[in-house]
Amino acid sequence: MIKKQLLQSNEKVSLGRPTLANSKDIKTELTKIAMELVQTRGYNGFSYQDLAERLNIRKASIHYYFPAKEDLGAGLMEVGLDRVHDWHEKLRSQKLTPTEMMEAYFDYYSELSEDATKICPCGALASEWQNLPQKVQEAYTNMLNCHSEFMESVIEAGRQSGEFSSKGTAQEQAQFVLAAIMGGLQTSRAQGNPALFGLLIHQLWTMLKK
Amino acid sequence: MIKKQLLQSNEKVSLGRPTLANSKDIKTELTKIAMELVQTRGYNGFSYQDLAERLNIRKASIHYYFPAKEDLGAGLMEVGLDRVHDWHEKLRSQKLTPTEMMEAYFDYYSELSEDATKICPCGALASEWQNLPQKVQEAYTNMLNCHSEFMESVIEAGRQSGEFSSKGTAQEQAQFVLAAIMGGLQTSRAQGNPALFGLLIHQLWTMLKK
DNA sequence: GTCTATAGCGGGATAGAC
DNA sequence: GTCTATCCCGCTATAGAC
Numbered sequence: 015m016i017k018k019q020l021l022q023s024n025e026k027v028s029l030g031r032p033t034l035a036n037s038k039d040i041k042t043e044l045t046k047i048a049m050e051l052v053q054t055r056g057y058n059g060f061s062y063q064d065l066a067e068r069l070n071i072r073k074a075s076i077h078y079y080f081p082a083k084e085d086l087g088a089g090l091m092e093v094g095l096d097r098v099h100d101w102h103e104k105l106r107s108q109k110l111t112p113t114e115m116m117e118a119y120f121d122y123y124s125e126l127s128e129d130a131t132k133i134c135p136c137g138a139l140a141s142e143w144q145n146l147p148q149k150v151q152e153a154y155t156n157m158l159n160c161h162s163e164f165m166e167s168v169i170e171a172g173r174q175s176g177e178f179s180s181k182g183t184a185q186e187q188a189q190f191v192l193a194a195i196m197g198g199l200q201t202s203r204a205q206g207n208p209a210l211f212g213l214l215i216h217q218l219w220t221m222l223k224k
Numbered sequence: 225m226i227k228k229q230l231l232q233s234n235e236k237v238s239l240g241r242p243t244l245a246n247s248k249d250i251k252t253e254l255t256k257i258a259m260e261l262v263q264t265r266g267y268n269g270f271s272y273q274d275l276a277e278r279l280n281i282r283k284a285s286i287h288y289y290f291p292a293k294e295d296l297g298a299g300l301m302e303v304g305l306d307r308v309h310d311w312h313e314k315l316r317s318q319k320l321t322p323t324e325m326m327e328a329y330f331d332y333y334s335e336l337s338e339d340a341t342k343i344c345p346c347g348a349l350a351s352e353w354q355n356l357p358q359k360v361q362e363a364y365t366n367m368l369n370c371h372s373e374f375m376e377s378v379i380e381a382g383r384q385s386g387e388f389s390s391k392g393t394a395q396e397q398a399q400f401v402l403a404a405i406m407g408g409l410q411t412s413r414a415q416g417n418p419a420l421f422g423l424l425i426h427q428l429w430t431m432l433k434k
Numbered sequence: 435g436t437c438t439a440t441a442g443c444g445g446g447a448t449a450g451a452c
Numbered sequence: 453g454t455c456t457a458t459c460c461c462g463c464t465a466t467a468g469a470c
Contacts, residue, residue, distance in 0.1 A: 058268045059355045140410035141351040145269045181430045186423040197407025200350035213396040220391045221431045285454050
């Protein structure tokens, strides 16, 4: 305990106050770090204490922003949903072809896979799903559905443009692509071999492309 | 607390002793229930107390069989590996065709998906992977590798027999099939729709079959 | 808005009687 | 081999000073 206190005071910047006391948005910072922790350790795998240490504040202060941990969890999923939603809007506004949109998806997750410590937010909560507070479950499902719907629309568009193969329904393929990405991030992390995710993406293309 | 104690005494059978005191193998029973709990709640989502209540014994007694929780976790993965290994042996000894072996795999996981509370043991530990004690990680990886190797051999055989398509390498396809199954169980549980897993299997066949 | 202090619980684990 | 009793820890959460 003494050790920790020393460590903290060493880490402080020259001002006597925590680095982030001046930040406009500690809540944003909390969200960011919490998301990282969720992706590396899962929902039950991190505590307010972990967050407090990373931000150099006391854990009681976090309750000011997120009264209960389920508020934080649901908040994370809502931020995730917004981000996914905005991303989809951006891809659409760029008038990308279905192939390019799919590439954007694959690129994003390939990059994630290279950090062999993280998985995607959906996968991160998946195995604990049954334990999650209801608020978190609901927000989680919303985010997952958002991915599903977008993916299905991209695949549908790719079929109409003749870029994608029409084997199986678009819904089937969408379900499939998302499950493979989610599972692939998990298996490649556990096998300590990010390259395995690359193989998986390659195979996904083989399936999708005409 | 008083409530719980009353409940426990009500649940006891007519003998003054716990139901399972006569069982030849409480360790087996513990393993079985723990596996269920892992598949529904994840490794950090259940406690010795949960096990104790299910078996109507005290939690201290569990430490006799599994001194620390990591022994239990690693034990579960080892049992899982043995089971998987025996299953593979059985499939091989039956001289099944690659298609039939793949069917056996898909049938097993389809059945699992119908119980909308459980996922597969691999998926259950995947999101908590970074928090798992080293012993558990190692046993987990062994089990995962066992699946990979078998799946790759089945796919390879199916190519040679002309049953399966040769798009991509066998390793790629194997990685892919397993990731899709793992992820698919998770997404269909979270979306509360076991039928989605059926769609995914259908799509897997579409991809594999010539 | 951040802190100290603390409540209250439940977790894993151990000692020692039986 | 199972129990009671207990320890110690870390967690979420709250109260109240500043």
